[in-house]
Amino acid sequence: xxxxxxPNVVAAVSESxxxxxxxxxxxxxxxxxxxxxxxxxRPCLSALDREARRLLIGWAEAAGASVSVDPAANLFLxxxxxxxxxxxxxxxxxxxxxxxxxxxDGIYGVLAGLEVIEALxxxxxxxxxxxxxxxxxxxxGGRFAPGCTGSMSFTGFKxxxxxxxxxxxxxxxYADALAQHLAEEADLARRPLGYVPHAFIEAHIEQxxxxxxxGQDVAVVTGIQGSRWFTVxxxxxxxxxxxxxxxxxxxxVQDALRAITALNVLMHDPSDVLRFTVGSVTxxxxxxxxxxxxxxxxxxLRHPDEGVLRPRGDAIPGxxxxxxxxxxxxxxxxxTAWPADFGPTVPEAVARAAAALGLKAIRLPSGAFHDAQxxxxxxxxxxxxxxxxxxxxxxxxxxxxxAQCANGARVLTEAIIKLAGRP
Amino acid sequence: xxxxxxPNVVAAVSESxxxxxxxxxxxxxxxxxxxxxxxxxRPCLSALDREARRLLIGWAEAAGASVSVDPAANLFLxxxxxxxxxxxxxxxxxxxxxxxxxxxDGIYGVLAGLEVIEALxxxxxxxxxxxxxxxxxxxxGGRFAPGCTGSMSFTGFKxxxxxxxxxxxxxxxYADALAQHLAEEADLARRPLGYVPHAFIEAHIEQxxxxxxxGQDVAVVTGIQGSRWFTVxxxxxxxxxxxxxxxxxxxxVQDALRAITALNVLMHDPSDVLRFTVGSVTxxxxxxxxxxxxxxxxxxLRHPDEGVLRPRGDAIPGxxxxxxxxxxxxxxxxxTAWPADFGPTVPEAVARAAAALGLKAIRLPSGAFHDAQxxxxxxxxxxxxxxxxxxxxxxxxxxxxxAQCANGARVLTEAIIKLAGRP
Numbered sequence: 001x002x003x004x005x006x007p008n009v010v011a012a013v014s015e016s017x018x019x020x021x022x023x024x025x026x027x028x029x030x031x032x033x034x035x036x037x038x039x040x041x042r043p044c045l046s047a048l049d050r051e052a053r054r055l056l057i058g059w060a061e062a063a064g065a066s067v068s069v070d071p072a073a074n075l076f077l078x079x080x081x082x083x084x085x086x087x088x089x090x091x092x093x094x095x096x097x098x099x100x101x102x103x104x105d106g107i108y109g110v111l112a113g114l115e116v117i118e119a120l121x122x123x124x125x126x127x128x129x130x131x132x133x134x135x136x137x138x139x140x141g142g143r144f145a146p147g148c149t150g151s152m153s154f155t156g157f158k159x160x161x162x163x164x165x166x167x168x169x170x171x172x173x174y175a176d177a178l179a180q181h182l183a184e185e186a187d188l189a190r191r192p193l194g195y196v197p198h199a200f201i202e203a204h205i206e207q208x209x210x211x212x213x214x215g216q217d218v219a220v221v222t223g224i225q226g227s228r229w230f231t232v233x234x235x236x237x238x239x240x241x242x243x244x245x246x247x248x249x250x251x252x253v254q255d256a257l258r259a260i261t262a263l264n265v266l267m268h269d270p271s272d273v274l275r276f277t278v279g280s281v282t283x284x285x286x287x288x289x290x291x292x293x294x295x296x297x298x299x300x301l302r303h304p305d306e307g308v309l310r311p312r313g314d315a316i317p318g319x320x321x322x323x324x325x326x327x328x329x330x331x332x333x334x335x336t337a338w339p340a341d342f343g344p345t346v347p348e349a350v351a352r353a354a355a356a357l358g359l360k361a362i363r364l365p366s367g368a369f370h371d372a373q374x375x376x377x378x379x380x381x382x383x384x385x386x387x388x389x390x391x392x393x394x395x396x397x398x399x400x401x402x403a404q405c406a407n408g409a410r411v412l413t414e415a416i417i418k419l420a421g422r423p
Numbered sequence: 424x425x426x427x428x429x430p431n432v433v434a435a436v437s438e439s440x441x442x443x444x445x446x447x448x449x450x451x452x453x454x455x456x457x458x459x460x461x462x463x464x465r466p467c468l469s470a471l472d473r474e475a476r477r478l479l480i481g482w483a484e485a486a487g488a489s490v491s492v493d494p495a496a497n498l499f500l501x502x503x504x505x506x507x508x509x510x511x512x513x514x515x516x517x518x519x520x521x522x523x524x525x526x527x528d529g530i531y532g533v534l535a536g537l538e539v540i541e542a543l544x545x546x547x548x549x550x551x552x553x554x555x556x557x558x559x560x561x562x563x564g565g566r567f568a569p570g571c572t573g574s575m576s577f578t579g580f581k582x583x584x585x586x587x588x589x590x591x592x593x594x595x596x597y598a599d600a601l602a603q604h605l606a607e608e609a610d611l612a613r614r615p616l617g618y619v620p621h622a623f624i625e626a627h628i629e630q631x632x633x634x635x636x637x638g639q640d641v642a643v644v645t646g647i648q649g650s651r652w653f654t655v656x657x658x659x660x661x662x663x664x665x666x667x668x669x670x671x672x673x674x675x676v677q678d679a680l681r682a683i684t685a686l687n688v689l690m691h692d693p694s695d696v697l698r699f700t701v702g703s704v705t706x707x708x709x710x711x712x713x714x715x716x717x718x719x720x721x722x723x724l725r726h727p728d729e730g731v732l733r734p735r736g737d738a739i740p741g742x743x744x745x746x747x748x749x750x751x752x753x754x755x756x757x758x759t760a761w762p763a764d765f766g767p768t769v770p771e772a773v774a775r776a777a778a779a780l781g782l783k784a785i786r787l788p789s790g791a792f793h794d795a796q797x798x799x800x801x802x803x804x805x806x807x808x809x810x811x812x813x814x815x816x817x818x819x820x821x822x823x824x825x826a827q828c829a830n831g832a833r834v835l836t837e838a839i840i841k842l843a844g845r846p
Contacts, residue, residue: 208666227665229711241700241723242650243631243790244814246692253701254687260680269669277664278676279706279713286703288652288721295704298711300664367666391667 010357010413012122013115015406021059021111022405025095026103028052031396039396040103043143043168044096045073045177050184052095052107053135057188060114060133063121068189072153072160073137073181076191079117081130082423088130089420090197090379091116091412093204094139094150094371101140102398104205104388104405110135112203112409119413127420129198136371137178144174151371154194155378199419200375201346203384203412205400207368209391217359217407220351221383224366224373225275225304226339228313231296232259232320236327238285238293249291253283255327256295262323263299266315274312275302275367304339304365339365340373346382346419353414359407368393384411433780433836435545436538438829444482444534445828448518449526451475454819462819463526466566466591467519468496468600473607475518475530476558480611483537483556486544491612495576495583496560496604499614502540504553505846511553512843513620513802514539514835516627517562517573517794524563525821527628527811527828533558535626535832542836550843552621559794560601567597574794577617578801622842623798624769626807626835628823630791632814640782640830643773644806647789647796648698648727649762651736654719655682655743659750661708661716672714676706678750679718685746686722689738697735698725698790727762727788762788763796769805769842776837782830791816807834 028051029042042048053075057067060077068076081088093109113133120131136154141147144166153160164175206212211219236252260278267276277300284294299316303309317331347363354361366372366383375381386408389399451474452465465471476498480490483500491499504511516532536556543554559577564570567589576583587598629635634642659675683701690699700723707717722739726732740754770786777784789795789806798804809831812822 206666207663208668209671210668213671225665239814240630240791240816241702242648242698242725242792243629243816244698245631245633245695246697246699247695248632248636248814251700253683253704257680257683260676261684264677272668272670274669275665275667276669277674277712277714279664279711279715280709281676281704281706281718282709283702283704286705288654288702289700289723290702291700292702300712302665368663369665391662391671393663393666 009119009123009125010410012119013410018115019402025107033396037396040097040101041099042097044138045181063118065117068191070191071193072150074150075135077133079131082126082128086129087198088132090132090200092134093202094136096140098142098394104400109203112412115409116413128423129420143168151374155374157374197379199380201382202372203408205388206385207393211387216362218361218411219385220347220363221366222363223341225302226309227302227337229335230299231332233330234295234327239291241289250326252292252295255324258323259320262319266319306339340376342382345380349415353411432542432546432548433833435542436833438825441538442825448530456819460819463520463524465520467561468604486541488540491614493614494616495573497573498558500556502554505549505551509552510621511555513555513623515557516625517559519563521565521817527823532626535835538832539836551846552843566591574797578797580797620802622803624805625795626831628811629808630816634810639785641784641834642808643770643786644789645786646764648725649732650725650760652758653722654755656753657718657750662714664712673749675715675718678747681746682743685742689742729762763799765805768803772838776834
């Protein structure tokens with residue numbers, strides 16, 4: 001099937017089936033907000049998670065896929081290839097949600113993957129390579145932080161045992177929740193942990209506003225930007241707001257303000273690719289008639305290019321120090337993730353698929369983390385983004401239209417058929 | 424005794440007696456901190472307050488003063504004048520403390536006043552007018568907020584009943600605490616509420632660093648600066664720190680920063696008299712990877728000149744609005760106190776007294792509130808400040824040296840003798 005579109009397969013992607021399944025999944029852990037939004041709270045390795053997985057498994061088996069689970073509870077739906085010995089093309093995402101999450105984040109990529117299998121089944125197509133759909137365990141980190149433990153375990157980014165001791169808010173250990181979960185899915189076929197896919201491709205809502213703002217159908221995701229998180233502690237001295245002359249103060253609010261203003265200059269990016277956020281500011285003692293003794297603020301810095309991310313982040317301590325007038329400051333880097341570049345293979349396949357289907361596409365890096373970040377070092381990797389309303393995600397107001405969801409599934413199908421090859 | 428110093432009276436001021444009494448008072452509600460500071464927690468209208476008052480009354484009666492209490496529980500110690508029908512010269516301060524207060528704030532002014540009586544008694548001097556020392560009820564507002572209820576009731580700034588319904592942290596009403604207190608002091612002579620003093624003069628620690636920094640002995644307080652307190656609420660929109668381009672954000676932290684920066688320009692004062700403090704900043708949702716939806720910050724603006732305080736404060740809403748780039752803001756003025764100007768009479772008496780005693784003095788306005796603020800509209804009013812270590816107050820580390828305390832009491836004595844006149 002190389003070199004031409006696979007119109008009969010792509011035509012078998014069903015907008016209504018995909019939408020109905022998204023809405024069915026949204027009822028598992030679903031809740032309504034006073035504002036009328038429909039949210040989802042479906043923690044990983046929970047009874048709700050297992051209910052959702054059973055629903056997925058039922059659909060997959062009805063379509064003719066085989067189901068198995070690995071030791072990290074990653075769930076696989078396999079559509080056999082003409083040559084079962086070849087490395088599969090892998091697609092999928094996750095089924096867990098944020099505590100106040102939406103109906104599309106994660107689950108969309110799993111159901112779009114299932115739609116690929118449905119389309120292959122309906123059209124009787126048998127690609128050269130197997131196609132596997134995966135639901136990664138614990139992407140969100142909402143119950144067990146950090147997230148992406150399923151994909152990190154699968155790829156060997158960290159040994160599975162590294163996550164054993166993580167506890168949820170109730171004190172339940174990750175290892176115990178995982179063992180209980182696997183016991184409850186003991187009827188499913190087990191597979192070993194990990195393999196090297198021929199390629200990995202994940203469909204997801206954008207979680208940002210660009211596609212909608214620019215009237216695009218899909219994004220060809222070129223990589224996942226890197227992140228560096230810092231905590232800056234500015235130490236001054238408290239004083240009476242009525243008596244202490246400004247010239248004698250060590251006002252931590254004023255010096256924090258100078259530091260952030262200087263950082264704004266350091267982080268200036270006319271191309272608007274760099275992301276610089278001061279999202280948390282705490283002030284002590286924090287009373288209106290006292291000069292602040294201490295201000296702690298956070299920096300979230302992201303950029304897809306390590307050549308930008310590294311020097312800008314490295315410059316933060318010096319810029320903060322230089323900006324201070326009377327206080328002292330400590331800068332602590334508490335998290336670092338360097339950019340993941342998806343390379344050409346999968347993004348090109350996605351771009352060609354969108355073009356073949358006549359859909360409008362742009363190239364952009366992902367601003368958020370995804371499981372794909374941990375597949376990128378292992379195999380050719382890529383992502384497809386679909387628009388979401390107002391860029392809202394991790395919120396009950398998260399929404400993508402049925403036609404937008406279907407477009408993404410069609411691009412995914414077309415790209416996977418090309419990546420899996422003709423028999 | 425007009426026109427010349429009263430060396431025999433002033434010489435009778437005792438540094439050691441004053442210091443011993445300060446330390447004796449500091450034991451009533453006193454506590455030690457882990458850092459080795461000696462603090463005081465003596466709430467108004469409490470058993471500790473009454474214990475301190477009884478100690479004061481014992482000393483005053485032994486010195487020959489007559490004691491009485493008014494309906495607001497203000498406590499008066501009277502040294503009779505040659506003409507008892509004349510309006511007294513009134514001095515004093517308060518005996519209650521902040522919850523984590525020091526050993527000098529308030530009580531120093533009461534004991535310095537008692538020292539005037541001691542000096543008059545020891546030297547056998549009888550001024551023309553009566554001299555009264557007052558301990559005002561509830562200056563701090565630490566138990567019942569707002570403070571200064573005793574002096575406000577005395578001067579008619581507000582009717583006493585205006586404070587009836589104030590409750591403390593345990594739900595006790597001010598009116599009930601006052602009634603209980605007066606019942607427990609039923610053995611003391613009662614006097615009616617309020618009169619017009621010939622003059623009021625209050626001795627106090629500076630609660631600021633200037634006297635110490637400039638090597639001065641006392642300050643001639645020219646008035647109490649005015650205060651305007653504002654709350655500014657900046658409303659933006661939360662977004663994903665990794666995905667939302669900066670150009671599309673409504674980042675409340677960034678616009679709050681612009682607003683405060685613009686306010687710094689508005690409030691610039693090369694003479695360093697104006698006090699501008701942003702002491703509280705709260706951010707929502709306040710997570711490091713979310714763009715801030717809302718920032719609330721406070722403004723504490725003070726200046727002794729209404730001609731400065733009024734236009735600068737009035738300009739705040741417009742300056743904030745002009746500084747915003749993407750957010751909206753509301754500015755709420757939640758407290759206003761216009762400056763109290765003490766006029767010439769008492770400050771000149773203080774200045775002459777300091778000069779006569781060879782003490783170094785500067786003129787400055789008070790940055791903090793005092794009971795004197797409510798006397799100023801009623802009668803010639805003034806204050807004497809003595810230095811306090813590092814300007815620290817409202818803190819167990821508050822400290823003034825014995826000699827500094829005595830200097831203030833001597834200036835107070837000299838000034839009161841002049842204000843009370845020769846017989």
